[in-house]
Amino acid sequence: MSRRSRLTLIISGAVLGLICVLAVTAVFVLRSAWFREQVRERIVAEAEKATGGRVEIGSFDFEWNTMTARVNGFVIHGTEPAGSPPLLRVRSITIVLKILSVLKRMVDVQSIAVDQPQAHVIISPDGTTNVPEPKASRATNKTPVETILDLAVGRFTIQSGAIEVNSQRTPWSAAGENLRAQFGYNPLTPSYRGEISIQPLHLTISNNLPVDVGAAISLTIEKNKATVSRARFETAKSSAEFSGAVQNFSSPQSTFQYDVRLSLDELLRTLRFRSRPQGTVLIRGNASFRDFGHYLFTGNLHMGPLSFGQGG
Numbered sequence: 001m002s003r004r005s006r007l008t009l010i011i012s013g014a015v016l017g018l019i020c021v022l023a024v025t026a027v028f029v030l031r032s033a034w035f036r037e038q039v040r041e042r043i044v045a046e047a048e049k050a051t052g053g054r055v056e057i058g059s060f061d062f063e064w065n066t067m068t069a070r071v072n073g074f075v076i077h078g079t080e081p082a083g084s085p086p087l088l089r090v091r092s093i094t095i096v097l098k099i100l101s102v103l104k105r106m107v108d109v110q111s112i113a114v115d116q117p118q119a120h121v122i123i124s125p126d127g128t129t130n131v132p133e134p135k136a137s138r139a140t141n142k143t144p145v146e147t148i149l150d151l152a153v154g155r156f157t158i159q160s161g162a163i164e165v166n167s168q169r170t171p172w173s174a175a176g177e178n179l180r181a182q183f184g185y186n187p188l189t190p191s192y193r194g195e196i197s198i199q200p201l202h203l204t205i206s207n208n209l210p211v212d213v214g215a216a217i218s219l220t221i222e223k224n225k226a227t228v229s230r231a232r233f234e235t236a237k238s239s240a241e242f243s244g245a246v247q248n249f250s251s252p253q254s255t256f257q258y259d260v261r262l263s264l265d266e267l268l269r270t271l272r273f274r275s276r277p278q279g280t281v282l283i284r285g286n287a288s289f290r291d292f293g294h295y296l297f298t299g300n301l302h303m304g305p306l307s308f309g310q311g312g
Contacts, residue, residue, distance in 0.1 A: 043071065050148040052132035053078050053087060067097040078130035080122055085164075087130055091116035112156040119163045123249045127224030134185045145193070149183040176201040191222040211235075211270065224249055228256075237263035244287075254289045258299070279303060 040060040047055040058073020071093040078087030094113040122130040134148050157175040164170075176198040183194035197216040204210040217231045227245040234240070244256030260283040268277070285299015 039069075047076065049135045051076055052134045069095045069097065071095075078132050080120070080130040084122070084130075085118075085120040087120060087132075089118045089120075090114060109151070109153045110155075112153050114156070114158045115160065117158060117161045119161075121163070121165045123166055125250050127249045129249065133187070133190055145184040145186045147182070148185050148192075149181055149194070151179070151181045153179040155179075170205065173204045174202060189222060191220055193220045194218075235263075235266060237266040251291055252289065253291075256287045257285075258287060259284045 037060075039062065040057055043060065044055045044057055054077040056073070056075040056077075057071055059071075061070045061072075062068070063070075072091070074088075074090040074093055075086050076088040080087060092113075092115045094111075094115075096110045096112075098108040098110045120130075134146075155175075155177045156179055159173055160171075161173055162169055162171045178197070178199045180197045181194065183192055185192055195216075195218045199214045200212055201215050202210055202212050212235065214234045215232070218229045219231075220227045220229065225245060225247045226249075228243055231242045232239070238261060240258065240260040240262075242256050242258050244254060246252050246254040260281075262281045262283065264277045264279050264281060280303075282302040283299060285297060287295065287297045289295045
């Protein structure tokens, strides 16, 4: 073996040995308490920046061999009075990651499981809430909007959730796939603007029957006003599109435009009616609500040919 070949072999062996040492070191670092604490502090810092609230985490754990992260006791405090329940309390969040490219540092969120998210929203008579403003970077005239959320998730589950608005509690659970959520915050307005899409969404609210639907929503949230520029929901046989706005959160007033294509068979099958007519109903028009106790619908209704049958 020539001197050059021996030198090449020695260098190659040294590089290979160095890689092995670095790999073993990385494994020990990923499994160390120091690494978990560093990640926990980073999660708290990023969550506080995005929400503007004070964030607490009970514990954080990361299983490097399964790329699974678990957060227990996740809490966001808003501007609610001292001693009041926090804006959001979550018992646990489990995130499974998938590395797409080590060199490009590309990581995909394969799944998220959220257990017992409890939200407590306070709406004052002037429409202000206990939802804080994000700690956005100083805005410029060129780029006033800062991205505070850019999320893509393969599948997710939310179990035993509840939303409480001024002491009125609504339980809910959900599961879905292909979640995409993008939100930006404009400190000049101030306002949030975002888009959410889920295909499909399995939703259960209160004690009602579960609904499977595809959803895509574009909205803007300002002080005391929420505007839905476009919301589309669709099932296998039905679809609905809405746009409009809700103002004065303490005493809501809203106006919406709607365009609905409804399958009677699908609707009554979901409601578990035995007698189910076959046909499609088309409804298009405007709707207005006040305090959710006073409402008005105007529009046009068209029904196609109907037939009746008995469900099994």
